[in-house]
Amino acid sequence: MTDDTPVFWSAPYQKEIFAKIVEVNATELRFDQVLFYPGGGGQPHDLGNMIYQEYTLPIIEVYTVKGEIWHKIDTKETTDFQVDEDVKLELNWNRRYNLMKSHTAQHLLSYYIREMFECETIKANFDEGKIEIETSKELNLNDVIRVLEESNYRLEENVDVISIIVNQETFQEEYKRKIRDKTSDEKKVRMIQLGDFDLVCCGGIHVKKLAEVGGIFLETVKNRIIKLYTSRKGINYTNRQRANLHALEEITEKKDSKLIELVKNKLKENKNLEEGNILLLKLLFQKIHTWSEKINGYSVVLLDIPTLDRITVQAALKEVKEEMFIAIIGRNAVLYIVSTNEHIKANGIIDKIKEKTGAKGGGNKGFAQMSVKDIEEPLHLVREVLSSL
Numbered sequence: 254m255t256d257d258t259p260v261f262w263s264a265p266y267q268k269e270i271f272a273k274i275v276e277v278n279a280t281e282l283r284f285d286q287v288l289f290y291p292g293g294g295g296q297p298h299d300l301g302n303m304i305y306q307e308y309t310l311p312i313i314e315v316y317t318v319k320g321e322i323w324h325k326i327d328t329k330e331t332t333d334f335q336v337d338e339d340v341k342l343e344l345n346w347n348r349r350y351n352l353m354k355s356h357t358a359q360h361l362l363s364y365y366i367r368e369m370f371e372c373e374t375i376k377a378n379f380d381e382g383k384i385e386i387e388t389s390k391e392l393n394l395n396d397v398i399r400v401l402e403e404s405n406y407r408l409e410e411n412v413d414v415i416s417i418i419v420n421q422e423t424f425q426e427e428y429k430r431k432i433r434d435k436t437s438d439e440k441k442v443r444m445i446q447l448g449d450f451d452l453v454c455c456g457g458i459h460v461k462k463l464a465e466v467g468g469i470f471l472e473t474v475k476n477r478i479i480k481l482y483t484s485r486k487g488i489n490y491t492n493r494q495r496a497n498l499h500a501l502e503e504i505t506e507k508k509d510s511k512l513i514e515l516v517k518n519k520l521k522e523n524k525n526l527e528e529g530n531i532l533l534l535k536l537l538f539q540k541i542h543t544w545s546e547k548i549n550g551y552s553v554v555l556l557d558i559p560t561l562d563r564i565t566v567q568a569a570l571k572e573v574k575e576e577m578f579i580a581i582i583g584r585n586a587v588l589y590i591v592s593t594n595e596h597i598k599a600n601g602i603i604d605k606i607k608e609k610t611g612a613k614g615g616g617n618k619g620f621a622q623m624s625v626k627d628i629e630e631p632l633h634l635v636r637e638v639l640s641s642l
């Protein structure tokens with residue numbers, strides 16, 4: 254096509270290029286060649302460096318203004334930029350390639366979402382190895398799994414991803430009626446075709462073969478939002494989830510007396526996997542009524558699990574169905590109190606402990622918390638307060 258085709262379209266695998274500065278606006282530059290993708294269609298702009306004289310300067314933002322692509326430079330080292338000077342531009346290739354893979358995977362997913370469920374993709378966002386798709390209607394977990402099975406099957410077939418650039422006239426005559434999703438009224442229309450089955454207007458960056466995507470993996474499906482991983486990120490995520498499931502399986506095989514120890518240990522291992530923690534806690538709370546003791550006629554559970562934080566406790570709480578009062582000492586010596594018993598208010602108990610100790614805390618009748626850092630035997634205090642009700 255014409256000379257002004259950006260390098261990110263004509264040569265998406267090019268990692269670096271020599272260019273000339275053609276315009277300077279303080280810390281923003283324009284070059285005679287465009288290697289960096291300026292963002293669009295949910296795909297973030299590229300990052301990388303500009304080698305200028307003896308300096309290596311990060312390119313921190315890339316964007317389009319009136320059809321021209323500008324680069325914001327990190328100018329800690331120099332701000333002295335001159336038009337016509339030669340520079341070398343280098344992409345953060347790892348990031349860029351992962352974005353190419355995720356974005357191409359989304360084309361394929363959106364195709365199948367439509368083919369199989371007559372459902373449109375409203376919006377898609379990308380991060381390295383991550384995809385988030387908003388669909389026009391709610392798909393359930395099984396629907397999404399079926400889409401993934403078909404999509405991953407196609408990845409194995411190693412379909413070509415073809416970039417087509419035509420003028421508006423040719424687009425109207427030859428392509429417009431075949432386009433899935435939105436058409437384009439730009440003078441120059443860029444399309445992406447997967448094999449011989451999917452054609453869309455898209456200005457983004459893509460891999461050349463579907464197989465490069467290296468697998469698409471589910472994270473979650475919730476309220477018309479599907480979150481997915483691709484490539485190595487997906488493989489690692491899936492394996493970690495499998496490990497979590499193993500832990501859960503192990504726990505459910507044991508008797509309740511061992512459960513608490515196991516949960517404590519597993520929570521330590523999983524401290525970076527919030528979702529996994531919540532799963533474990535849910536399991537714990539489902540079983541918790543079997544360990545409750547009676548204090549003053551109330552079913553009460555007192556626990557000391559120093560790896561727990563508030564988010565995990567609150568998420569797991571939604572699982573407690575029995576009428577129950579639970580006090581947990583969690584991370585950083587915070588006492589969490591949960592009550593599903595109409596007659597004991599969590600914040601009321603905290604208030605009573607505050608009166609005795611002067612510690613700070615509060616909450617509502619279902620959930621309250623307080624710091625017990627310098628308090629001796631806080632669970633004993635809880636027991637005392639409950640007995641005196």
Ligand SMILES: [Zn+2]
Pocket residue numbers: 356357360445455456457458459
């Ligand atoms: Zn695209």
